[in-house]
Amino acid sequence: MERKRAKSGEIRLTEVAKLAGVSPITASRFFRNPQALSLSKRERVASAAKELGYVPNLAARALASQRTEVIGVLIPSLTNNVFSDVLRGIYDASEGSRYSIQLANTRYSILQEEKLLRLFQAQKPAGLIVTGIDQTAESRSVMEAMNCPIAQIMEIGPDPVDMMVGFSHYDAAFAAVSHLIAQGFRRIGFLGAQMDPRVQRRLQGYRDAMKAASLFDPRTIVTTPIPTTVTLGGTLLADLLSRTPDVEAVICVNDDLALGVLFECQRRHISVPDDMAIVGFNDLDFMASAVPSLTSVRTNRYEMGRRAVTMVTAAIDGNCPPEPVVDLGFELMIRQSSSARGV
Amino acid sequence: MERKRAKSGEIRLTEVAKLAGVSPITASRFFRNPQALSLSKRERVASAAKELGYVPNLAARALASQRTEVIGVLIPSLTNNVFSDVLRGIYDASEGSRYSIQLANTRYSILQEEKLLRLFQAQKPAGLIVTGIDQTAESRSVMEAMNCPIAQIMEIGPDPVDMMVGFSHYDAAFAAVSHLIAQGFRRIGFLGAQMDPRVQRRLQGYRDAMKAASLFDPRTIVTTPIPTTVTLGGTLLADLLSRTPDVEAVICVNDDLALGVLFECQRRHISVPDDMAIVGFNDLDFMASAVPSLTSVRTNRYEMGRRAVTMVTAAIDGNCPPEPVVDLGFELMIRQSSSARGV
DNA sequence: CGAAAAAATGGTAGCGCTACCTTTTGGGCG
């Protein structure tokens, strides 16, 4: 009776194998590739496992096999609606696979992202999903060292680490601004918060569209690094109006700001869209039911998450997608809030 | 040259120890409890690890030590704003600790929850956070078998598995309805979606408050199991009005519905609050900036998540909280949408 | 019907780390 070390006390594979009358390795195979066993043994192991209430030890499995069935996901925020849609796609897709998701929050910091990537490295994930394309050089080298399929999501750009699923924020903003210009608006403001790289690219789209129409005026850009809220939309509109009271339309970097702008207009008795047109971004559910209904740029965030998982899992199984960069595009949802001037 | 098995190729602790000129176990201690080493060895190991770019193998660590530094979290939805606030609290608190979070989504299904609990069991988490108090008997027995601190969050009730952090949904709804009654409203409707157990308890609070004032009428209750959206709020109001056109006020089980109701009232030119008072639940940011501003029940969701983590981590370290059930309460935020009748 | 091929099963030896115990070192003190 001189046990050197306390066993965990849980049922081990060996016990299951013993009860089933097979070798441990056969029992092991049952859990990984049941059809490799003869039917009789398969049943014997299954019933033995059930009888003993066997729960495999994932740490031992990972150590022995040198791999895990975890896909790491790095996103900048849990509060932002945008990411909850992406996450829903990710979790939905992962449930159809044998992989589980390990989520981490970078809080919009590329340094935090770097730290979290190192943490993931210690877990040897089978795949990785990261947000955006603006990783540090150090982060990129950690990702390359991890030697697993990686999908960058939310936007597309040149030079993918491995794979990409997203759309062009620049093009989307350009299209939205062009729509306002086509509707006859001239003084078009830009309201931005949480100026992450994707929002910056939307701003660039706005700039270029305005310049192309010779309407650009830097005074009509109001941005802040603080996180987005509906209330903030009102504040930013107030700022904009105090600077340039003659603006006729605003494009907001997201729908929360757009809703805040609508409320602020109502408070100030500014008629939408006659005195102020509004365009949002993301097309959250409430944009269609607001009064007046609000124009927005619809993006397929759920599909982005779903596709990222299917691409990564396919790549793990050796089926790299033929095209590593997938553009999911966007759709401008034109509603009452951006009706043509004087209509 | 007859290696039986491929090594991972990564730097191992042994290599670090060799370079530092210490034994492996000393190097191991460096990563777990640095102050147990003399200063000179501490520095030697640190620089050796850095030089080699050592990344510890978590699977090996977990297997050898029979424990992990993972806290499992089970929530019903990623889309619902309510849970993103809780999650933010959870992730924020976990960053100050040595634990990492493993998140899983039950999709409001207690059977899915049971499955996920078994999955967690295989990972031997150091702690667990689960949503609500309505687990199946089987889930409860799995939780008890896991032998780790467990916090149930979002609500409180009798018979905790281990610990609880939440508030009484019944009391909150009762208070909200009582407020409307005190303001002079008599025909008060109830709009509910995604009728999870917590929402059911809010409905019970509504029922009892209405009965206590002899105002209860089952026809003014409109509920649906489908997930909440702003648009749905409008639909539910339409249903309610078609049944009982004389309602003067509605209490909505969440703020999205309340916003949808406001928009629907605007579409129908029903004046809020003169012809229709509105009360929501959760007090999301937009409730204060809506026009008119919307009354809601504020709950401290962020703190709920944060506290759950601190309670669980304290319990892991042997510091069980003196009181296992924490009631974070709620606050009725009274705004324009529920102003007294005729005021 | 027997040899070859294929399928099913088993034995052995780790995966990289830490628990447990033993040994060494350092320094305070009679």
Added chain:
DNA sequence: CGCCCAAAAGGTAGCGCTACCATTTTTTCG
């Protein structure tokens, strides 16, 4: 100056599983 005790460091032996091969059984087919 040696003794004792605490602190620091090391040796050994697994944690529970699976990779890698070897072996046995079954199937196929000339």
